[in-house]
Amino acid sequence: MMEDLKCSVDTCHYWGSGNHCTANGIEVNNMAATQANTSDDTLCKTFKPKG
Numbered sequence: 608m609m610e611d612l613k614c615s616v617d618t619c620h621y622w623g624s625g626n627h628c629t630a631n632g633i634e635v636n637n638m639a640a641t642q643a644n645t646s647d648d649t650l651c652k653t654f655k656p657k658g
């Protein structure tokens with residue numbers, strides 16, 4: 608587990624107070640048509656809606 612994985616997506620099942628991700632691991636994918644060049648080109652695949 609990453610010691611300090613910060614995330615502000617508070618609608619995610621794995622989100623914890625203080626903006627911490629509580630998942631044991633996450634998968635991040637490239638969303639760009641070719642190579643990712645900015646953080647906006649990446650996406651957390653591990654996201655799961657609450658509830």
Ligand code: SF4
Nearest residue numbers: 614619621622628651
């Ligand atoms: S799984 Fe992804 S979206 Fe969910 S809290 Fe962790 S980093 Fe954020």
